[in-house]
Amino acid sequence: MREEITIERLSYGDAAIGKAADGKTVFAFGGCPGDTAIVEITADKGTYYEGTVVDVTEASPHRVTPPCPYADICGGCGWQHISYDCQLIEKRENVISQLIRTAGIDEEKARSLVRDTVPSKRTMGYRNKLEFGCGRDARDGFVVGPYKKHTNEILPIDSCPLAHKGIEKAPKAIRGALRFLSGSNDLGIYRIGIRRSIRTNDLEVALWTNTGSFPRTAVAKTLSQAVKATSIVRVMTSDKGKARKLKGVEVLGGKGYWTERVCDTEFKVSAPSFFQVNTAQAEKLVALALEGLELEDDAVVADLYCGIGTFTLPLAAACDTVFAVESYGSSVRDLRRIAEEQGFDNIEVIGGDAARELPELGELDALLVDPPRAGLAAEIIGSIADAGPRRLAYVSCNPATWARDVARLAGVGYELACVTPVDMFPQTYHAEIVSIFQREA
Numbered sequence: 001m002r003e004e005i006t007i008e009r010l011s012y013g014d015a016a017i018g019k020a021a022d023g024k025t026v027f028a029f030g031g032c033p034g035d036t037a038i039v040e041i042t043a044d045k046g047t048y049y050e051g052t053v054v055d056v057t058e059a060s061p062h063r064v065t066p067p068c069p070y071a072d073i074c075g076g077c078g079w080q081h082i083s084y085d086c087q088l089i090e091k092r093e094n095v096i097s098q099l100i101r102t103a104g105i106d107e108e109k110a111r112s113l114v115r116d117t118v119p120s121k122r123t124m125g126y127r128n129k130l131e132f133g134c135g136r137d138a139r140d141g142f143v144v145g146p147y148k149k150h151t152n153e154i155l156p157i158d159s160c161p162l163a164h165k166g167i168e169k170a171p172k173a174i175r176g177a178l179r180f181l182s183g184s185n186d187l188g189i190y191r192i193g194i195r196r197s198i199r200t201n202d203l204e205v206a207l208w209t210n211t212g213s214f215p216r217t218a219v220a221k222t223l224s225q226a227v228k229a230t231s232i233v234r235v236m237t238s239d240k241g242k243a244r245k246l247k248g249v250e251v252l253g254g255k256g257y258w259t260e261r262v263c264d265t266e267f268k269v270s271a272p273s274f275f276q277v278n279t280a281q282a283e284k285l286v287a288l289a290l291e292g293l294e295l296e297d298d299a300v301v302a303d304l305y306c307g308i309g310t311f312t313l314p315l316a317a318a319c320d321t322v323f324a325v326e327s328y329g330s331s332v333r334d335l336r337r338i339a340e341e342q343g344f345d346n347i348e349v350i351g352g353d354a355a356r357e358l359p360e361l362g363e364l365d366a367l368l369v370d371p372p373r374a375g376l377a378a379e380i381i382g383s384i385a386d387a388g389p390r391r392l393a394y395v396s397c398n399p400a401t402w403a404r405d406v407a408r409l410a411g412v413g414y415e416l417a418c419v420t421p422v423d424m425f426p427q428t429y430h431a432e433i434v435s436i437f438q439r440e441a
């Protein structure tokens with residue numbers, strides 16, 4: 001079934017949204033707000049349709065030519081055909097929409113709370129990290145790349161223009177090197193991470209494999225000829241049910257870690273540890289969170305879900321004591337080393353679950369949380385109220401779970417004071433949110 005539809009807005013996803021003639025919402029891939037387009041309806045989901053734009057009858061003024069040659073097939077960034085100004089507006093609209101639908105805040109208030117999206121200076125070439133799956137193609141050659149749209153089939157790209165210049169062409173170079181090495185043998189590499197800093201010039205290649213034998217010397221030699229890496233590591237995991245468990249990191253060549261500079265602090269990061277992919281925008285997150293927390297010199301603060309300490313170190317520079325809680329061993333070890341090397345003796349790094357550790361911390365003057373996409377564990381909400389911070393900064397990468405938590409926090413006396421979407425991921429629907437809450441009097 002095909003129907004001409006006016007595209008009204010973008011969803012929190014790759015699809016654009018319009019209305020079918022029968023009144024049902026249509027989620028149309030390839031649409032741009034303001035387009036009139038013929039949409040092929042591919043699925044009737046009961047309350048809504050899914051479809052794909054097959055012809056644009058009247059193009060929106062926001063429609064642009066995608067800057068990446070793989071835009072039509074790569075599953076990586078679905079908003080490349082939309083002007084950057086429009087992307088920024090739609091990211092703010094997605095946050096407002098979640099506040100209305102999930103947190104139950106009325107539209108006027110939601111609009112007054114959410115500021116304009118903070119743009120990224122670089123709209124291409126902004127990623128300090130590429131992370132790709134690996135496999136073998138039909139001719140049994142090694143392939144590395146992102147997944148094709150709506151599939152889990154690897155797209156063997158030559159370059160990714162979203163990445164910093166120094167690693168943009170790394171996919172082709174690495175594929176060539178590992179294809180040459182592996183021949184008809186499977187090296188067992190299932191994921192490759194490539195990180196590059198344009199501030200320190202460090203470039204690390206991380207090969208993810210299961211434990212077992214591995215041609216270390218040959219891989220290190222071939223890869224270092226293919227890319228100018230300052231570090232080549234092998235991250236070893238073992239299968240444990242559906243999850244893979246980290247078993248260790250082997251240094252194959254160079255430093256064995258990657259260095260990036262954020263807010264004038266040098267972070268030495270191990271390959272398995274999380275690190276923000278858009279360094280310049282990460283600094284804006286930090287600035288917004290610190291400004292919102294209004295810290296006094298003698299403040300006692302906790303940074304939950306702290307990772308390697310992107311927020312912890314700037315917090316420690318601005319207050320008396322920071323409790324930094326993180327559950328992933330690799331990040332905990334990195335943060336301990338960074339805090340020690342940078343001479344911060346007012347940071348207590350706690351390896352453990354945030355929900356379990358928060359009740360042990362006592363009263364807090366301020367709190368920062370930056371959880372994964374699932375948002376805050378339900379039981380943490382009561383512990384936040386017990387710790388009683390005057391202000392709370394909640395950094396989120398998922399507006400849906402964040403809006404759920406906005407409602408839960410309101411239930412224990414924390415009122416949302418302001419929200420700033422920060423664009424960490426141009427050309428994609430993803431947005432980061434920095435929100436500030438105030439304890440009710």
Ligand SMILES: C[S@@+](CC[C@H](N)C(=O)[O-])C[C@H]1O[C@@H](n2cnc3c(N)ncnc32)[C@H](O)[C@@H]1O
Nearest residue numbers: 274305306307310326327328353354370371372
């Ligand atoms: C979105 S990242 C933020 C990291 C850090 N704030 C930063 O900006 O680099 C979320 C972090 O939460 C950690 N994490 C996930 N579940 C956790 C839990 N239950 N308790 C503590 N940390 C957790 C992850 O390992 C990850 O480092």
